[in-house]
Amino acid sequence: MYSDLQTNADQNISLRLGAGRAGVYNGKYLKGVGRTLLAANWNNPTDRYHNSGHMLPSAAAREYLVSCYLEEMGAGDTLVACEGLLLAPLPPDAEHYVESIFAGRDLRQLAPANRRLQAITVKRAGFARLSNFVWAFSQWRSKAPFLVELLLKMAQYLGDPSQPEVRLRDVTPMAIAERMECALERLVQHFARFFRTGVYWGSFHNNFTADGRFLDLETPIVFGGPFIGMVTTSGTLPESVDMADFHVLVGCEVLLCLQQFRTFLAFLLDRLEWLGRNDAGGGELENRFLLDTAEALRARFPQSHWLHDPGALGEKLTAALASVLALPPGATEELGALVDVQCHVALNMKPKRKGVVRLVPVQTQLANPEPMFSAVAGVPRFLEGFVGQTRTSLVFNAALGRVDAADDVATALQRVRDAEAAIRGSAREQRGAETSPAMGERVTTFT
Numbered sequence: 001m002y003s004d005l006q007t008n009a010d011q012n013i014s015l016r017l018g019a020g021r022a023g024v025y026n027g028k029y030l031k032g033v034g035r036t037l038l039a040a041n042w043n044n045p046t047d048r049y050h051n052s053g054h055m056l057p058s059a060a061a062r063e064y065l066v067s068c069y070l071e072e073m074g075a076g077d078t079l080v081a082c083e084g085l086l087l088a089p090l091p092p093d094a095e096h097y098v099e100s101i102f103a104g105r106d107l108r109q110l111a112p113a114n115r116r117l118q119a120i121t122v123k124r125a126g127f128a129r130l131s132n133f134v135w136a137f138s139q140w141r142s143k144a145p146f147l148v149e150l151l152l153k154m155a156q157y158l159g160d161p162s163q164p165e166v167r168l169r170d171v172t173p174m175a176i177a178e179r180m181e182c183a184l185e186r187l188v189q190h191f192a193r194f195f196r197t198g199v200y201w202g203s204f205h206n207n208f209t210a211d212g213r214f215l216d217l218e219t220p221i222v223f224g225g226p227f228i229g230m231v232t233t234s235g236t237l238p239e240s241v242d243m244a245d246f247h248v249l250v251g252c253e254v255l256l257c258l259q260q261f262r263t264f265l266a267f268l269l270d271r272l273e274w275l276g277r278n279d280a281g282g283g284e285l286e287n288r289f290l291l292d293t294a295e296a297l298r299a300r301f302p303q304s305h306w307l308h309d310p311g312a313l314g315e316k317l318t319a320a321l322a323s324v325l326a327l328p329p330g331a332t333e334e335l336g337a338l339v340d341v342q343c344h345v346a347l348n349m350k351p352k353r354k355g356v357v358r359l360v361p362v363q364t365q366l367a368n369p370e371p372m373f374s375a376v377a378g379v380p381r382f383l384e385g386f387v388g389q390t391r392t393s394l395v396f397n398a399a400l401g402r403v404d405a406a407d408d409v410a411t412a413l414q415r416v417r418d419a420e421a422a423i424r425g426s427a428r429e430q431r432g433a434e435t436s437p438a439m440g441e442r443v444t445t446f447t
Contacts, residue, residue: 006206015041028125032118064420066222072424133264147282158183198227202370227251265297269298
């Protein structure tokens with residue numbers, strides 16, 4: 001098995017050197033395979049879930065079932081889908097280890113499946129993370145062969161995965177810059193489709209591919225339709241939030257990924273220019289190629305680009321959200337003000353506006369996105385009545401609960417199969433109901 005080395009351009013967790021429980025085997029990406037050599041955090045007692053090599057069966061079921069849901073909703077290309085899962089009993093003594101992961105919490109709430117079973121998820125390989133490229137550029141080796149191999153892979157993995165493999169002669173500075181911008185646009189478009197289908201991933205750092213698909217699917221919250229608001233896993237919802245509290249607004253979570261993209265771009269520009277001027281081991285042609293690539297990226301992503309301009313970014317995001325919800329002018333204006341503040345904070349700029357957003361609790365039935373973390377949702381008062389939970393979401397979350405309650409392999413697998421059938425059937429009905437044959441318009445009904 002091959003496991004990938006990773007270094008993030010923004011922040012890294014001590015001794016996580018890369019894929020500590022996953023790798024590629026026979027063209028498949030397997031997660032939950034046990035400790036890899038990159039789990040240098042193996043003896044860190046505060047990082048037990050990520051240093052053991054273990055994958056919770058509840059997480060595996062969520063990866064698989066959310067893949068089924070998005071495929072049925074016509075959005076299967078937005079993620080590296082989980083194609084299947086493997087289950088096995090936990091060794092008797094391992095239950096105590098699993099309990100230690102959640103030290104200090106009420107262990108009576110730990111689902112039977114997580115006490116008794118272990119899991120591996122199966123996805124198609126053939127992708128890279130931005131963190132893989134940061135690692136490669138940080139571990140630079142001079143001379144042409146390394147440069148050629150790295151930039152060829154970079155061009156390939158930034159491209160649309162449905163397109164043919166990149167030919168070496170097509171790897172030019174302009175082509176790399178163009179592919180990077182297309183990957184950015186693809187990422188934003190995918191999040192627009194997550195919004196439309198009502199999927200909120202919960203965890204975003206280093207969890208998407210270089211080509212713009214979402215990869216780590218363990219902690220989804222599925223509303224089944226558009227949702228803008230706040231989700232907490234503490235079991236309590238505040239009455240209001242500061243408009244500039246960046247990490248709370250569901251609907252604007254794409255900004256978390258754009259932050260990472262901007263940081264990667266800044267790292268890459270700095271690194272290319274430094275190497276182009278200081279890599280004594282490289283030849284004149286190699287160094288010129290590095291500098292030309294940096295120049296092409298600067299031309300493709302000038303300071304006027306929406307990635308760097310909070311006003312343009314805010315308009316882009318507000319228009320996308322409001323068009324799906326079909327908001328009246330007043331609500332659109334309030335949403336635009338809220339999104340504008342969020343965009344300024346995301347770009348590390350001082351917001352022009354201040355204020356708080358009053359929250360209205362929303363009655364939902366959501367399965368725990370992670371063990372013993374109960375999700376509670378609320379929406380801004382000006383959006384009350386415009387967002388909610390669909391019937392498909394109720395089916396999805398009820399099915400997760402039944403899978404979590406299984407305590408043996410045969411029962412768990414049968415419940416996953418039953419859940420898939422129920423979710424696909426409900427999603428198919430929802431897709432049919434969303435488009436009126438007469439008008440051709442999307443009509444979403446919330447329960």
